[in-house]
Structure formats: structure tokens, C-alpha cells
Amino acid sequence: MLASPSKIVCVGRNYVDHAKELGNDVPKEPLLFLKAPTTLIGPGEAIVLPPQSRQVEHEAEIGVVIGSRLSHAGLEEAERGIEGYLCLNDVTARDLQRTDGQWTRAKGFDTFCPVGPRIAKGLNWKDLEVVGRVNGEERQRAHASQMVFSIPAILSYISGIMTLLPGDLVATGTPAGVGPLAPGDIVEVEVTGVGVLRNPVKAFEGARGAEAA
16 A cells, blocks of 8 residues: 655644644744654554553644655646655644654654555645544544645655655645544544545553563
């Protein structure tokens, strides 16, 4: 479905309402952070709530898969460099995000980047809408036109900092409506023309292979 990317580049606060709901200003330039490739899971795999956090939240997003090498790309080149789109959940330990100041730990736990259900090619980013649901209840909905920075602008900006390689993944930001997850929840992310990504949520059960003393 998605080979292991060299990097997962994410954009924070790219919808005005989401920035406001967390009490943040809208950035003047794309606000970037990275998620480790080990955060990736596919449809049906469980999001595991780590013991270090008491407030893990869903973030429904439009994911962009890079199809060609992009370095210092203009807007048109950046758009041509898109292989396709998928549903993405930028799962976040919100309490750790607040206390750490930087976001690596809050965004980087294993299972914190569900993607799928497929890479949809030939779509126009201007037509895309993202919806987030938990247990069938809609919590998030926004159109790509509501982004502070458009998808081509995001890719162009990133490519001026780091080269984007084929297979790399870009998360374009989440709209308002993020909220907590609990064991037993079913999280859905839907993107126009892509389909629906579903993942169950479960509690951490301890390190594999660990034995009782």
C-alpha cells in the first residue's frame, strides 16, 4: 500500500479554526514537524495508547504521497510531483505536546500515523474534503480550500528546506474538532475520492516478550 518513506513531513495549524481551538496563532509560514516512519500503520491496525500520555487525540488529515524528486520546486512542479492522496490520522499525545514544547515525542509513538486505505491517483487537490469520525460520530470536516497554505504551496515550501523523494509522505494539517481517544474507540478518516480509513484504539499492553519478575 505504502512503502516505507524516507520521511513523513507534517504541517501544523494549517486550518484557522484548529489553530484557534488550541489557543494558537495562525503561522505566517508553514509550521513543519516530522513523524518517524515507525509510526505508520495500515487500515484495521490498532492505535496503541502509550502509558506516558493521558490525552491522546485524533487528527484527520489529507495525506500526500510524493511521486518524483522535489528540490526547490515551484508551485506547478510541486503539484506535478504528487503521486496520489490517502487518508491520514496524525495521532497526537496532546498533553505531551503542551509540556514538551517541541512535538517529536507527542507525535512519534509507534502506531501514531495510520494511513490508507489506498493511494488514490489522478485527483485534483482542489476537490478534496477530509472528515474525521469516532465511533460513527462526525467530529471533523473541512475542504482543502480552507487550508491556510495550499497543498502545492506546502510541497514547494518543504522542498526548499529538504528534498522530497518518491514515496515520502506529507501530512497537510487537521481541521477543528480534534478530541480524545479511549480504548475500544473506532476512528475513521475519510477523504474525497480515496475512501475511509478505519482503526481501532487499544491500551498499551506492555513490551513484547516482557516476562513477569
